[in-house]
Each structure stands twice: as C-alpha cells, then as structure tokens.
Amino acid sequence: MKLASPPGTCAVRLQGCRRSFRTPDGGVYVALDRVDLEVRAGEFVALVGPTGCGKSTLLNLVAGLLPPDAGRVEVFGSPLEGINRRASYLFQQDVLLPWKTAEENVMLGLVFRRVPREEARRQARAWLERVGLRGFENRYPHQLSGGMRKRVALAQNLIVDPEILLMDEPFAALDVQTRQLMENDLLRIWQEERKTVLFVTHDLEEAIALSDRVVVLSAGPAARPVGEFPVDLPRPRDVTEVRLDPAFGELFRRIWDLLRGEVLRAFRLGP
Amino acid sequence: MRSGSVPEARWGLRATQAAVFVLLVAAWEVASRLRWLDPFFFSRPSSVAERVARWFASGEVYVHIYVTSLETLLAFLVGSLLGVGVGFAFALSPALSRVFDPYVKVANAMPRIVLAPIFTLWFGLGILSKVAFGVTLVFFVVFFNTYQGVREVDRNVLNNARMLGATDRDLLRHVLLPSALVWILSSLHTSVGLALVGAVVGEYLGSARGLGYLIHQAEALFDTTGVFAGLVVLAGFVLVVDLLVSSVERHLLRWKPPSHVEEAL
Structure with a gap:
C-alpha cells in the first residue's frame, strides 16, 4: 500500500475565504464568508449543510475552478493558483462524454497526460474491473444505468491517482x-488508497457513515463552517451496519441538533 | 429504428408507398392519353421514362451528373469548413462575435439568389461560380450550428475535463469539437441539400453542363418531356445523396441514444 503523502500533514487549508456572485438583477450575493477549514492528508471529511449554502462553491474553491474574492486556499502547504492539479473532482451531474465509451471515458485523464494509448487502455480496463464494470468497456454512457455511470465517473477520477478527491453529492x-x-x-x-477526501452531501447519515469528521456549514448567504464532529466509529465500516451502532445514533442526534437550526433558517430565507 | 424489428409492418409501409407512386403515375399516363391533359405541356410518364432510358443508354447524362455531384461536394466541403472555422472563432471569442454580429445577420438575411449573377461574372460559367453560390448557402447553416454547439457545451463537462488535466487544445479536440459535431451532423441533410440547391440553381442560371443546365435547356426548347426527365434524374440523384448522408450520420452518431420520439413510436 502506498501513501499519497505523509499522514498528518495538511492537504487542504482554507483561511478566511470569501466568495460572492453577481445576481441577475445586478446585486451581489455572498455565498461564502470567513471560511476556515483544514483537511489532513488521508482524512475523509464530510461537509453537510442545508441546500443552497455554498457547499459546491466551497468545493470549487478547493478545485481551483473558482478563485476566492478574499482569503487563501492552500494545497499541501502551497497557495493554489489555477486548477488544483493534485485533486480530482466527482461531480453531482453526469459529466461523461456521451460520444466516448466507458473505457474511453475512464482513460481520458491518462490521454491528457500523454500516456501511450495502449497503456491507458490497459489501466482503464483494470479500473473498470475494480469498480465492478467488467464487460461494459465498450458501452456508451446512454447504455449504462445511473449507478453504472457514477462508477465510470469514479474510475475516471481515480485513474489519474489524485492525492485529493473532491466529491459533490456524487x-x-x-x-x-x-x-x-x-x-x-x-x-x-x-481504505486501499488512502486518498484525502472532501465529500459534500446534504444527507447527514451518509456523512457520518463515510467520514472521519463531519463539518456543518451554516445556511447561506455568507455560509461558513459552524461545527465539527469527529466520527470515532470503527473501520473498516459497512455503511448499512454502521447505522445500527448506538454511537452512530448518538452522533447523529448531536449533529442534527446543530444542523436542524441551519436547515430551518435556510428554509425560512428561501432560495 | 424500432421498425426494423417488425418486418411485416415495414413491408406493409413500403407496399403502400409503392402503390401511391403507381397510382399517381398511372393517373398521369391515362389523363395524358385521353387528352384530359395536353401532352405538349404535361408530357406523359412513358415518354419521360423513354427519354431517361435514352439518356442513360447513350451515356450523355453522366457528364451532367458528374458535374452536379462535383459542385455539390465542393460547395458542401468548403461551406462546412468555413462554417466550422468561423463558428468556432465566434463562439470562443465574444469580442469577435459582438463586432461582426450585425454583418452576419445582414448577410444571412439577404436572398442569396441575387448573388448568382455576380458570381457568374466573377468566376465565369464553369463550376467555380456554382460552388461559390452553394458555399454562401451552406456556410450559414453550418456556422450557426457550430456556434450553438460550442456555446451549449455543459459547464460541468468542461470543468470535469479540466480537472482531469485537459489543456485548451485537449478541450477543443475531445470536448468542444465533438460537441459541435453533433449539431453540425444534425444539420447535415439541410446543408447537403443546400449545396445541391446551390449547384442546380447556379447551373440553371448560366452554365454549359450539369442537371440544372439539362433542365434549363429542355425548357428553352419547350421540351416538356426533357424537363420532366431532368427532374426525374435530379430526384433520383437527391435520393442517392440522402441515403449516403443518412448512412454517414448513422455511423458518426452511433453513440447517441435513440430519440424519445422514435422510442414512443
């Protein structure tokens, strides 16, 4: 087993980040403000919050797809400029290229890295097998179910061996x-690869079942982390069984106490 | 697509289509023989068929088919290449598209037929003037579709490719170009059809060869049979071109799911 980087070092650090958008009527909407967040290398952090609280915006900052208006984003200690080359990003939407087969979609990242075609193809096959899609190499995305397409997207992300995996309600x-x-x-x-994962979800159960730490984001505008909860459930975990653990229920109640207030606030403010 | 799995229904359809054709031609023939229609103005199917057969037997029609095909192909290729190139440039450079927007609109709104005499003056009576005329028709269809195709690429798809390490050139080659190609292909029938219209209309207005010339020549001699024979050859030609385009389209769009309309049928 190889470690992407020494454990304990800081893979992602956001300091005082702020990001706003122009609204269609000419106003300014502040999505995130005063965001501080640290993710250690090899850590699985889940980010929960009410809808529209800027979770995706936060991921886009870490991905380097959006620059912050203020504050800094650091990746493994150095300030991020442009696209985050050490991260890959599993989008919520279907982003496979419909004109490429499953295999061609998976090998895309290697093609961009100028890996020879045959080698890229071999690795793509291996990854498709690892995500349980052996025999589906030559299918086009529309010939796959939603779950299969997500598996292809996951393989597409993992084949480039990123140190950080960003996931937006995948x-x-x-x-x-x-x-x-x-x-x-x-x-x-x-468990096998020990990537650093930043996982955005609105589903608290999913957040607890998967992560080492749950970070709660406040309702927008000007959302920011308002609580952090370490998840001390034993690993390796099975997401179905871990929900039956009494500690799971206890943790769920504690986080929900905080989250509920934010959800209600978001609900009252409206989208 | 579905209809392939029910051959009986398909054959039924084909039989009905053939019956319609036979009925119309028979009605025309009978009406002409009984003098309900003046054969001088309306000719009759048997004479037309005889004329077409003679053209092919003597081989005199081949040079016209060849010239029209060549003009169509060239007009299509040149128009498409220009359309794709300019479409990309406009889609990727908002400044460019803003500056040239009114010019494009005016040029597209102008009835292109008025250009035909000018092209004849500039490029002579040969194939060049017809190609130029066809290009003005094809260009705009391909241009607008390319522009649309590039502009409509999903942001997330682009971001995903970027995160996977795509350079601008990779984006162009693996995402933008194929995405625009879908739009361009969806207008393939239209643009090939327009290339053909350009060729035939150009020939009709002034030339020494081609199917348009053939029809125009017969018309000048009040030879109705010749006009209809020319139309029959042209129709057959269009049918063949359309079948070719369909098979190219099927091959290039094989990754595409069948449309919902087809599924419903």
Missing part, C-alpha cells in the same frame, strides 16, 4: 440500494 441521484453499494465500494477503495 450519489444523490441514485436509488437507496445502488447508493449503499457505491458507498461501500468508495470506502473499500479509500
């Missing part, structure tokens, strides 16, 4: 059974 659109299978697969792969 399983939100899946049915419950598929979702739990995917969560377990993700945990298994994370």
Whole structure:
C-alpha cells in the first residue's frame, strides 16, 4: 500500500475565504464568508449543510475552478493558483462524454497526460474491473444505468491517482440500494488508497457513515463552517451496519441538533 | 429504428408507398392519353421514362451528373469548413462575435439568389461560380450550428475535463469539437441539400453542363418531356445523396441514444 503523502500533514487549508456572485438583477450575493477549514492528508471529511449554502462553491474553491474574492486556499502547504492539479473532482451531474465509451471515458485523464494509448487502455480496463464494470468497456454512457455511470465517473477520477478527491453529492441521484453499494465500494477503495477526501452531501447519515469528521456549514448567504464532529466509529465500516451502532445514533442526534437550526433558517430565507 | 424489428409492418409501409407512386403515375399516363391533359405541356410518364432510358443508354447524362455531384461536394466541403472555422472563432471569442454580429445577420438575411449573377461574372460559367453560390448557402447553416454547439457545451463537462488535466487544445479536440459535431451532423441533410440547391440553381442560371443546365435547356426548347426527365434524374440523384448522408450520420452518431420520439413510436 502506498501513501499519497505523509499522514498528518495538511492537504487542504482554507483561511478566511470569501466568495460572492453577481445576481441577475445586478446585486451581489455572498455565498461564502470567513471560511476556515483544514483537511489532513488521508482524512475523509464530510461537509453537510442545508441546500443552497455554498457547499459546491466551497468545493470549487478547493478545485481551483473558482478563485476566492478574499482569503487563501492552500494545497499541501502551497497557495493554489489555477486548477488544483493534485485533486480530482466527482461531480453531482453526469459529466461523461456521451460520444466516448466507458473505457474511453475512464482513460481520458491518462490521454491528457500523454500516456501511450495502449497503456491507458490497459489501466482503464483494470479500473473498470475494480469498480465492478467488467464487460461494459465498450458501452456508451446512454447504455449504462445511473449507478453504472457514477462508477465510470469514479474510475475516471481515480485513474489519474489524485492525492485529493473532491466529491459533490456524487450519489444523490441514485436509488437507496445502488447508493449503499457505491458507498461501500468508495470506502473499500479509500481504505486501499488512502486518498484525502472532501465529500459534500446534504444527507447527514451518509456523512457520518463515510467520514472521519463531519463539518456543518451554516445556511447561506455568507455560509461558513459552524461545527465539527469527529466520527470515532470503527473501520473498516459497512455503511448499512454502521447505522445500527448506538454511537452512530448518538452522533447523529448531536449533529442534527446543530444542523436542524441551519436547515430551518435556510428554509425560512428561501432560495 | 424500432421498425426494423417488425418486418411485416415495414413491408406493409413500403407496399403502400409503392402503390401511391403507381397510382399517381398511372393517373398521369391515362389523363395524358385521353387528352384530359395536353401532352405538349404535361408530357406523359412513358415518354419521360423513354427519354431517361435514352439518356442513360447513350451515356450523355453522366457528364451532367458528374458535374452536379462535383459542385455539390465542393460547395458542401468548403461551406462546412468555413462554417466550422468561423463558428468556432465566434463562439470562443465574444469580442469577435459582438463586432461582426450585425454583418452576419445582414448577410444571412439577404436572398442569396441575387448573388448568382455576380458570381457568374466573377468566376465565369464553369463550376467555380456554382460552388461559390452553394458555399454562401451552406456556410450559414453550418456556422450557426457550430456556434450553438460550442456555446451549449455543459459547464460541468468542461470543468470535469479540466480537472482531469485537459489543456485548451485537449478541450477543443475531445470536448468542444465533438460537441459541435453533433449539431453540425444534425444539420447535415439541410446543408447537403443546400449545396445541391446551390449547384442546380447556379447551373440553371448560366452554365454549359450539369442537371440544372439539362433542365434549363429542355425548357428553352419547350421540351416538356426533357424537363420532366431532368427532374426525374435530379430526384433520383437527391435520393442517392440522402441515403449516403443518412448512412454517414448513422455511423458518426452511433453513440447517441435513440430519440424519445422514435422510442414512443
């Protein structure tokens, strides 16, 4: 087993980050303000918060797709400029290229890195097998189910061997059974590879079941982290069984006490 | 697509289509023989068929088909290349598209047929003037579709490719170009059709060869049979071109899910 980087070092650090957007009517909407967040290397951090609280914006800051208006983003100790080359990003939406087969989609990152075609193809096959899609290499995305497409996207992200994996509600659109299978697969792969994971979700149960630490974001505008909860449940975990652990229920209640207030606030403010 | 799995229904459809054709042609023939229609103005199917057969037997029609095909192909290729190039440039450079927007609108709104005489003056009576005319028709269709195709690329798809390490050139090659290609292909029938219109209309207005010339020549001699024979050859030609385009389209869009309309049928 290889370690991406020495454990304990800080993989991602946000300091006083602020990000606003222009609204269509000419105003300014502050999505995030005074955001401080640290993610240690090899840590699995879940980010929960009410809808519209800027969770995706926060991920985009770490990904380098959006620059912060103020504050700094550091990746492994150095300030981030442009796209975060040490991270990969599993989007909530379907982002596979419809004109490429599953295999061609998975090898995309290697093609961009000028890896020879045959080698890229070999690795893509191996990754498809690891995410349980052996025999589906030549299918086009529209010939795959939603869960299978997510698996392809996961393989597409992992093949470039990123040190940091950013995930934006990746399983939100899946049915419950598929979702739990995917969560377990993700945990298994994370256990083997020890990537640093920043996982955004609005589902608190999913957050606790997967992560080492749950960070609660306040309702927007000007959302920021308002609570942190270490998750001391034993690993390796099974997402279905871990929910039965009494400690899980206890943790859920504590986090929900905080989160509920933010959810209600977001609800009253409206979208 | 679905209809392939029910051959009986398909054959039924084909039989009905053939029956319609036979009925119309028979009605025309009978009406002409009974003098309900003046054969001088309306000719008759048997004469038309005889004329077409003679053209092919003597081989005199081949040079016209060849010239029209060549003009169509060139107009399509040049128009498409220009359309894709300019479409990309405009989509990727907002400044460019803002400056040239009114010019594009005016040029597109102008009835292109008025350019035909000018092109004849500039490029002569040969194939060049017809190609130029066809290009003005094809260009705008391809241009607008390319522009649209590039502009409509999903942001997340682009960001995903960027996160995976794509350079600007990679984005162009793996994301933007294929995405625009979908739009361009969806207008393939239209643009090939317009290239053909350009060729035939150009020939009709002044040339020494081509199917448009053939029809125009017959018309000048009040040879109705010749006009209809020219139309029949042209129709056959269009049908063949359309089948070719469809098979190219099927091959290039094989990754695409069948449309919902087709599924519903």
